Amino acid sequence: MDGNRNTDEKASFWKKNSKTVPGRPSPKKDVKAAQRSKTTANTSFQDFQESVSDAWELDDDDFCVISDTKISKKVSESAALNVLNRHRNKTEGQSQIAGVSSDFPVDDEIEGFRSRFPGRPQPMKGSNINSNEDCESKLDRFQALLLDSPNINELCQLSWSGIPVKVRPITWRLLSGYLPVNLERRQGVLERKRKDYWSLVKQYYDTERDETYQDTYHQIHIDVPRMNPSIPLFQQNTVQRMFERILFIWAIRHPASGYVQGINDLVTPFYVVFLQENLPDSQPFETFKVDDLSKEQRDIIEADSFWCLSKFLDGIQDNYVFAQLGIQRKVNQLKELIQRVDNALHKHLIQHNVDYLQFSFRWLNNLLTRELPLRCTIRLWDTYLAESDSFALFQLYVCAAFLLHWREMLLRENDFQGLMILLQNLPTQKWTGSHISMMVAEAYRLKVIFADAPNHLQNNSGDS
Amino acid sequence: MCDLFKRELLFKVLVIGDFGVGKTSIIKRYAEGTFSTKYKITIGADFALKQIDWDSETRINIQLWDIAGHERFGYLTSVYYRYAVAAAIVFDLTRPDTFVAVSKWLNDLRDKVSLPHGKPLPVIILANKGDVAANKVPVQIEEFCKKNQIVSWYITSAKENRNIDSAMNRLILEALENQRNNNLYNSDSLMLAEEANSGTHNSSRLCCSR
Numbered sequence: 001m002d003g004n005r006n007t008d009e010k011a012s013f014w015k016k017n018s019k020t021v022p023g024r025p026s027p028k029k030d031v032k033a034a035q036r037s038k039t040t041a042n043t044s045f046q047d048f049q050e051s052v053s054d055a056w057e058l059d060d061d062d063f064c065v066i067s068d069t070k071i072s073k074k075v076s077e078s079a080a081l082n083v084l085n086r087h088r089n090k091t092e093g094q095s096q097i098a099g100v101s102s103d104f105p106v107d108d109e110i111e112g113f114r115s116r117f118p119g120r121p122q123p124m125k126g127s128n129i130n131s132n133e134d135c136e137s138k139l140d141r142f143q144a145l146l147l148d149s150p151n152i153n154e155l156c157q158l159s160w161s162g163i164p165v166k167v168r169p170i171t172w173r174l175l176s177g178y179l180p181v182n183l184e185r186r187q188g189v190l191e192r193k194r195k196d197y198w199s200l201v202k203q204y205y206d207t208e209r210d211e212t213y214q215d216t217y218h219q220i221h222i223d224v225p226r227m228n229p230s231i232p233l234f235q236q237n238t239v240q241r242m243f244e245r246i247l248f249i250w251a252i253r254h255p256a257s258g259y260v261q262g263i264n265d266l267v268t269p270f271y272v273v274f275l276q277e278n279l280p281d282s283q284p285f286e287t288f289k290v291d292d293l294s295k296e297q298r299d300i301i302e303a304d305s306f307w308c309l310s311k312f313l314d315g316i317q318d319n320y321v322f323a324q325l326g327i328q329r330k331v332n333q334l335k336e337l338i339q340r341v342d343n344a345l346h347k348h349l350i351q352h353n354v355d356y357l358q359f360s361f362r363w364l365n366n367l368l369t370r371e372l373p374l375r376c377t378i379r380l381w382d383t384y385l386a387e388s389d390s391f392a393l394f395q396l397y398v399c400a401a402f403l404l405h406w407r408e409m410l411l412r413e414n415d416f417q418g419l420m421i422l423l424q425n426l427p428t429q430k431w432t433g434s435h436i437s438m439m440v441a442e443a444y445r446l447k448v449i450f451a452d453a454p455n456h457l458q459n460n461s462g463d464s
Numbered sequence: 465m466c467d468l469f470k471r472e473l474l475f476k477v478l479v480i481g482d483f484g485v486g487k488t489s490i491i492k493r494y495a496e497g498t499f500s501t502k503y504k505i506t507i508g509a510d511f512a513l514k515q516i517d518w519d520s521e522t523r524i525n526i527q528l529w530d531i532a533g534h535e536r537f538g539y540l541t542s543v544y545y546r547y548a549v550a551a552a553i554v555f556d557l558t559r560p561d562t563f564v565a566v567s568k569w570l571n572d573l574r575d576k577v578s579l580p581h582g583k584p585l586p587v588i589i590l591a592n593k594g595d596v597a598a599n600k601v602p603v604q605i606e607e608f609c610k611k612n613q614i615v616s617w618y619i620t621s622a623k624e625n626r627n628i629d630s631a632m633n634r635l636i637l638e639a640l641e642n643q644r645n646n647n648l649y650n651s652d653s654l655m656l657a658e659e660a661n662s663g664t665h666n667s668s669r670l671c672c673s674r
Contacts, residue, residue, distance in 0.1 A: 219534075222484040229502035261483070261505050261534040323539045357543055361508035370507060417527065420511040 142167040149183045150174065160386040160440075162379055162433060169277040172270070173304065175385035176311040197303035200249050213252060216259050220247045227264050231286050231374070233275075234268075238290050242298070243267060246306045250313070257320035262362075265369040266312065269381045270305040272374065277301075312385070316392045319365065327364045330396050331357050334364075337400050337450060345407045352416045359423040363399045371402070372428050372436075379433040383440045394447060401442035475639050476527045476547050477632075480569050481554035482562040483533035486592040489622035490554060491530050494632055499623050506532040509544050516636070524636060538572070545577040550639045552631070554590045557597035557619070563605070570612060579642060586638035588631055589617040595624045 142164060145155060155174060163171050173179035180189050209217055224243045228234040234243075246267055251259035276285055278297050290298060318326030335356045339346040349356070362370055367384070369377045380398070387394045406426060413419045428435075479487045488503045488510065495514040510530040518524050531544050553569050555562040566589060578584055589609065591601055598619055609617050615638050618631040 219483065223505055226484070226503065226505045229504060258536075260536045261532065262507050264505075320536070322536075324536065355543065357540070358509070358511070361540070365507050370504070417511075417513050417525070421513065424511055 139164045139166060142171065146170060149181050152181055156386040156388060159382055161383075161437060163382045165276070168378075168382070169273050172273055172308060172381070172385055175388065176308040177388075178304070178307045178311055193307055194300060194303040197249070197306050198299065200253070201245050204252055205245050205248055213248075216251050217244075217248055220244050220251070220259055220264075223261060223264055228268065228374075233286055233288060233290070236290055238298070242290075242302045242305075243271070246271075246302060246309065249306060250310060253310075254313075254317070256322075257317060260320040260324075260365075262365040263309075263313070263320065265366045267305055267309050268369065268374065269378050270308045270312075271301065273378060273381075274301040274304050315389060316395070324365070326392070327361065328357075330364050330399075331360050333396055334360050334399055334403070337396070337446065338403060340450075341400070341446065342404055342407060345404070345410060348411055349419065352414075352419055354416060354419050354423070358420065360399055360403075363402065364395065367395060368398065368402065371426055373431060376428070376431050376433065376436050379436040380440070383436075394443065397443035397447045397450075398440060400446055401439045404442065405439065470521060470523050472523045472525065473640075473643075474525045474527065475549050475636065476529065477635065477639075478529050478531060478545060478548045478551040478573070479554060480531045480541075480551060480573065481533055481590075482556070482559075482565045482569075485533065485554045485556040485559070485562050486622050487530050487533065487554050490552075490590065490592060490620065490628055491528050493622040493625060494628050495528060497625075499625070505534075506530055508532055508537060508540060518636070518640070522640075524640075526636065541572055542576045545573065548577055548585060549579065549642070550586045550635045552588050552590050552635060554592050557591050557593050557600045560600075560602065563591075563602045567608070567612070570614075583642065584613065586615050586635060586642065587613075588615050588635050590620045590628075590631055591617065592620050592622065594619040594626055595621040 138158075141158060145151075145158065146167060152174070155171065159171055159175060170179070174181060178193070180186055204213070221244060224240045224247070225235070227243070233239060243264065247259055247264055250263070251257075272285055275288070275290070278293055278301070279285060279288060293301075313320075316326060318324075319330075320326075335346070338349075338356075368380065372380065384391045384395070406422070409422060410419060413422055479491055481487055483505075488506055489499060491510075491512050492503070493499055495512040509532060512528040512530065514526045514528060516524050516526065529544055529548070531541060551573055553566050553573075555566050570587065573587070574584060589605070591605070601619065605617055608614070616631070616634055618627045620627045620631060622628065
């Protein structure tokens with residue numbers, strides 16, 4: 001069907017990133033540069049814009065640089081109707097859906113979905129995205145909302161498509177349910193929670209540990225230096241001790257799961273965001289010396305990371321209990337979902353003996369942190385946190401969208417080895433926030449199709 | 465597959481042992497010839513490939529499975545052990561408890577996988593981090609190997625590239641011998657190779673649904 005089109009798009013996309021402007025670290029920069037000197041780099045920019053075809057929401061870094069993606073309301077509505085009709089006719093055959101789900105969707109489909117399904121973050125400004133205004137207005141909107149005790153639903157809607165750096169720390173605290181919405185209660189709660197954390201540390205970490213705790217401590221101690229070995233920040237002794245304490249206290253407070261490898265990676269986004277709050281705007285966190293902060297600042301970063309992590313993990317604890325039933329279930333659901341939406345890809349994987357568990361286990365256990373650059377993980381967290389209670393399920397659709405994104409490359413691999421090596425080393429190094437925006441949009445589309453029709457994910461295990 | 469003079473074999477080899485003993489480093493050293501102190505924690509299992517021309521007639525594709533040592537992931541091992549023909553169990557000379565865990569890993573392996581005719585998998589033991597603690601070899605290791613039919617054991621260092629090739633060659637030799645002895649050239653291992661290349665077998669066998 002539209003397989004060829006996809007192949008072409010993908011091919012040009014990957015080429016553009018690496019070849020057109022050698023030495024540039026990211027397509028985001030391509031765009032900036034292209035805007036600055038339109039005469040020379042115009043083609044490249046246009047290609048890039050086409051290749052990412054949908055940029056209905058961009059993360060804060062990108063707001064100011066992509067402009068004039070206008071979508072006619074009529075087009076968007078008719079496309080959305082098409083998708084809905086296809087969905088309606090699904091009982092007649094799965095292949096109809098498979099045709100459209102092989103790539104990230106184009107704007108109009110998403111616009112259609114977003115306006116038609118209640119309970120979803122609404123479009124910022126109808127269907128007309130004018131980014132220069134949008135950039136400022138998004139930050140303005142956050143700031144306006146945060147000025148008072150915000151409505152949490154509104155905050156979720158605004159955050160789903162990405163949170164500006166400036167307001168990210170406070171927004172994450174609010175979305176996690178750590179910081180009370182009510183302005184008057186905030187200071188008291190923060191002070192109490194931070195104090196609570198440090199008394200836990202005093203009680204369990206700073207004292208002699210009994211044997212079970214000692215094993216946990218020992219493992220965390222060995223794991224922490226291996227978390228992000230290529231980022232200097234995480235090689236600092238002070239930082240490693242902070243992570244040790246966070247993980248250790250979390251583990252002993254959650255005996256049903258205890259410490260599980262991978263949870264360490266889930267602390268990182270919180271830690272970095274709360275650290276960035278203390279850095280001058282342009283300073284990269286990767287090389288920042290945490291010892292330059294005051295003890296008070298460090299203690300706040302650590303305690304807040306701990307509490308936000310705790311809230312975050314509450315929704316997915318069954319991922320980490322004995323036998324990781326939550327993950328096993330999601331691996332099976334992922335398989336069934338892919339079988340439904342992209343049977344060709346599913347058959348390809350099965351035919352070459354690739355077991356979904358072999359690649360998606362890490363995706364689910366570490367919530368894609370190991371597959372994505374840290375900046376993208378942080379953008380993904382905006383959406384996860386905005387999903388609040390539904391994030392456990394949403395994560396499944398994100399994994400599906402992630403897998404589908406690579407379908408053309410995967411279909412070109414003709415043996416088990418090639419498939420496994422690709423699946424374990426997917427080339428996301430140059431991804432930016434807009435890739436994540438597209439991925440979560442596709443995930444949302446899948447969720448809308450399947451979550452409201454649970455039968456789509458059932459009674460299907462027989463024909464794999 | 466096109467080379468008429470060569471027979472091409474596929475061996476699935478497992479590398480197991482407690483967390484942080486250096487399994488990933490050993491595999492990277494063996495498969496890619498490199499060493500780094502910056503390997504991340506293995507989640508679930510990682511996969512690597514090494515191709516060797518064993519002799520003028522035999523090319524071997526070795527699928528190396530780097531199985532995470534974390535206890536919580538233990539329920540996964542049976543999935544990853546399937547169709548393996550050999551295994552290396554790694555421990556860390558600087559951490560005596562990781563040698564104690566060798567017998568735990570061996571039992572797990574013996575419980576969950578064997579060769580097509582019921583024979584146990586050939587196993588070697590790698591006493592890793594020999595660059596820092598070569599003098600800390602547990603005294604019981606010789607006896608342990610004899611008692612548990614371990615093919616051989618080696619002091620290795622992934623960092624200094626010590627003994628890794630020879631240990632792995634020994635293991636591969638054992639896997640080859642098993643094939644010859646059982647006259648299995650037309651059977652399972654080769655079949656696995658063909659399956660991996662042609663993908664014409666019954667796909668339900670490897671589904672993860674239980």
